[in-house]
Amino acid sequence: MNVINDLLKIIGDFIAGIINSIFSFSPFLADVVTMGLAAVILCTFAALSFMGLTYVERKVVARIQDRVGPNQAGPLGLLQPLADGIKMFTKEDTTPAAADRWVYNLAPLVIAVFALTTYAVLPFAPGVVGTNLNVGVFYIIAIGSGSIVAIIMAGWGSNNKYALLGAFRTVAQLVGYEVPMLLNVLPVVMIAGSMGLTDIITQQTTLNGNPGIPFIVFFPLSALVFLISGIAETARSPFDLLEAESEIVAGFHVEYSGMKFALFFLGEYVNALAVAFVFSTLFLGGYAGPVLPPYIWLLLKAAAVFFVFMWLRGTLPRIRVDQMHNMNWKFLVPVSIVHLVVVMALMKLFVTNPAQVQANGGILVTPGVQAAILFTASIAILIGSLVIAARRARIMRLQEEAVLEQRRAENIAAVSV
Amino acid sequence: MRTDFAFVGVMLVTAALLMGVTLIAASLLRPKKPSKAKLETYECGMETVGDTWVQFRVQYYILALVFVLFDIEAILLFPIAVAFNSLSFFAVANVILFIVVLLIALLYAWRKGALDWE
Numbered sequence: 001m002n003v004i005n006d007l008l009k010i011i012g013d014f015i016a017g018i019i020n021s022i023f024s025f026s027p028f029l030a031d032v033v034t035m036g037l038a039a040v041i042l043c044t045f046a047a048l049s050f051m052g053l054t055y056v057e058r059k060v061v062a063r064i065q066d067r068v069g070p071n072q073a074g075p076l077g078l079l080q081p082l083a084d085g086i087k088m089f090t091k092e093d094t095t096p097a098a099a100d101r102w103v104y105n106l107a108p109l110v111i112a113v114f115a116l117t118t119y120a121v122l123p124f125a126p127g128v129v130g131t132n133l134n135v136g137v138f139y140i141i142a143i144g145s146g147s148i149v150a151i152i153m154a155g156w157g158s159n160n161k162y163a164l165l166g167a168f169r170t171v172a173q174l175v176g177y178e179v180p181m182l183l184n185v186l187p188v189v190m191i192a193g194s195m196g197l198t199d200i201i202t203q204q205t206t207l208n209g210n211p212g213i214p215f216i217v218f219f220p221l222s223a224l225v226f227l228i229s230g231i232a233e234t235a236r237s238p239f240d241l242l243e244a245e246s247e248i249v250a251g252f253h254v255e256y257s258g259m260k261f262a263l264f265f266l267g268e269y270v271n272a273l274a275v276a277f278v279f280s281t282l283f284l285g286g287y288a289g290p291v292l293p294p295y296i297w298l299l300l301k302a303a304a305v306f307f308v309f310m311w312l313r314g315t316l317p318r319i320r321v322d323q324m325h326n327m328n329w330k331f332l333v334p335v336s337i338v339h340l341v342v343v344m345a346l347m348k349l350f351v352t353n354p355a356q357v358q359a360n361g362g363i364l365v366t367p368g369v370q371a372a373i374l375f376t377a378s379i380a381i382l383i384g385s386l387v388i389a390a391r392r393a394r395i396m397r398l399q400e401e402a403v404l405e406q407r408r409a410e411n412i413a414a415v416s417v
Numbered sequence: 418m419r420t421d422f423a424f425v426g427v428m429l430v431t432a433a434l435l436m437g438v439t440l441i442a443a444s445l446l447r448p449k450k451p452s453k454a455k456l457e458t459y460e461c462g463m464e465t466v467g468d469t470w471v472q473f474r475v476q477y478y479i480l481a482l483v484f485v486l487f488d489i490e491a492i493l494l495f496p497i498a499v500a501f502n503s504l505s506f507f508a509v510a511n512v513i514l515f516i517v518v519l520l521i522a523l524l525y526a527w528r529k530g531a532l533d534w535e
Contacts, residue, residue: 360506
């Protein structure tokens with residue numbers, strides 16, 4: 001047992017031991033108190049990381065856009081989240097007279113609760129996980145959909161036309177981008193043979209004779225599409241159509257202020273961080289890594305993924321509604337389906353387990369060779385689909401230009417007559 | 418197994434309690450001086466015209482229908498993915514056929530213009 005590597009687990013076991021000895025008269029009560037404490041710790045971690053992320057994101061995006069960012073509160077503006085918190089707490093909160101009070105007031109609570117509950121299944125180190133559900137991936141996607149309900153509640157309950165428009169866009173976007181997300185989790189589940197996040201990580205380590213190759217090497221296309229749909233699912237720029245300031249003011253949370261607005265913000269950030277965590281768990285090997293302790297590895301990977309989110313936000317302009325839908329239904333979904341079919345066929349053709357070869361046939365290969373084959377296939381599908389999409393786009397552009405040219409000629413003819 | 422899911426329940430309750438306490442604390446701290454102008458709907462400064470809760474465009478329904486199709490597909494595919502390593506060639510061929518039929522359905526919806534957004 002390495003003390004530093006298992007630090008989180010040792011602390012956790014120590015606290016659980018104390019609670020068990022205090023509540024030794026009732027094991028049930030001890031269980032409930034232990035679970036409650038773990039839940040409080042997870043929620044606190046999520047809320048604190050939200051406070052930190054607001055600062056980091058503003059600073060990073062500011063640097064990308066050649067601005068300074070927050071620099072007034074405390075050294076380097078480090079106390080900015082605290083100042084924001086005080087402001088949120090003491091700001092007057094109005095409920096519009098026309099609003100549906102119950103739905104309006106419950107919506108921020110719902111979005112924050114669903115966002116925090118995602119953290120129940122994230123493994124932070126070996127043995128350090130809220131609960132190791134055997135349907136982990138499925139649970140995360142299911143709970144993630146809860147934010148859609150909250151956004152519809154907010155949009156509908158506000159009784160404001162902009163808010164309702166934002167809510168409609170949300171339904172179409174969040175619901176649509178769930179499809180490529182699901183389709184690209186499937187290859188990972190197939191190769192890991194389990195939906196539990198801990199099992200998926202174990203498959204990416206060198207324990208128990210596993211190959212120890214992160215799944216991003218097997219499925220680079222899946223990782224890419226998962227990242228894109230993850231950004232769209234958490235409604236971050238460039239997919240932040242549901243709160244497009246220039247079109248619909250602020251979308252579904254126009255009417256909110258004070259603490260309720262802060263809860264929406266919290267839900268958004270906590271969800272985005274959860275997507276970063278899930279991405280590093282599914283594709284980058286989670287807490288597995290050499291030298292450094294596991295929890296540091298997980299935080300480093302999640303931070304790297306979140307930096308990509310901030311980078312995209314600082315760089316890309318917001319896309320249009322029709323572009324958003326076309327991107328999803330006409331590109332990501334068909335490509336994901338083709339990829340899924342190819343992966344299924346290849347994984348049945350090139351198997352790594354000798355017992356399976358005897359049972360079902362197929363060609364026995366080492367995990368490294370299997371990874372190479374799947375990687376090549378993924379990249380081939382990606383390049384092929386991009387080429388097809390580019391050709392189609394060119395044809396459509398030429399058609400549009402021909403129509404414009406014709407109109408221009410007609411205009412000139414009309415003027416000259 | 419049962420305790421695994423019990424934690425999810427505990428987490429839901431804890432998160433709801435923590436966030437509820439935050440909301441209540443904020444409601445105790447903040448000023449409360451409502452006036453008629455303040456409580457108006459925030460749209461463009463003038464009084465809002467017409468009802469907000471109106472009919473919305475049919476395109477949303479169509480996209481939702483396509484989504485339901487694929488969501489059910491995913492629910493059916495997840496158990497298959499978990500058991501994938503022990504499936505036979507024939508079973509996998511059937512699954513691929515199933516997915517290809519869905520792909521054809523998507524292409525049909527595309528062709529019919531269900532995915533076009535104007």
